[in-house]
Amino acid sequence: MTTTTIVLIVLAVVVLWAILAYNRFITLVNRAKEAWADIQVQLKRRYDLIPNLVETVKGYAAHESTAFENVSKARAAAMGAGASATPAAQAQAENQLTGALKTLFAVSEAYPDLKANQNFLQLQQELGDTEDKIQASRRFYNTTVMALNTALQSFPGNVIAGSFGFKAMDLFELAAADAAAAEPVSVQF
Secondary structure: OOHHHHHHHHHHHHHHHHHHHHHHHHHHHHHHHHHHHHHHHHHHHHHHHHHHHHHHHHOOOOOOHHHHHHHHHHHHHHHHHOOOOOHHHHHHHHHHHHHHHHHHHHHHOOOHHHHHOHHHHHHHHHHHHHHHHHHHHHHHHHHHHHHHHHHHHOOOHHHHHHHHOOOOOOOOOOOOOOHHHHOOOOOOO
């Protein structure tokens, strides 16, 4: 083999490696975007269930208007954070909504007839299922983002990532100071 052939082979290997690394980053970024979209779908489902739950509880506890207002405000804030929010901003809005929902369920415990209402029980079960799906979506998103961020920071992938402008993404985290939000929404009586 001549020197030119060896150089061409080495150059071809480097170009092939760069193409594969670039495609890997594209795959990781798209997976992270898909995972974020999955979180948004589950949050939308949650937002749609909440007004029905509030209306059901309102019929039994009309004088508990503060709890209903807080849930409505927190829901509006969480929806307002929406798709354009960073994971940190979305997590903060979701933490507030989770706290408001806990208050709503605490109010509902004072009304035994409400606990036996089929509509309330069905909404409660659907909200619990949705909370589980949100949690699973968050875990998938964080796993995907962790894989992307690790690839971005590892050598030699960081060379390709820096060359093409790939950026690290934020994890979806609960605020460490908000211990109440770290607890799951209780929907069982």
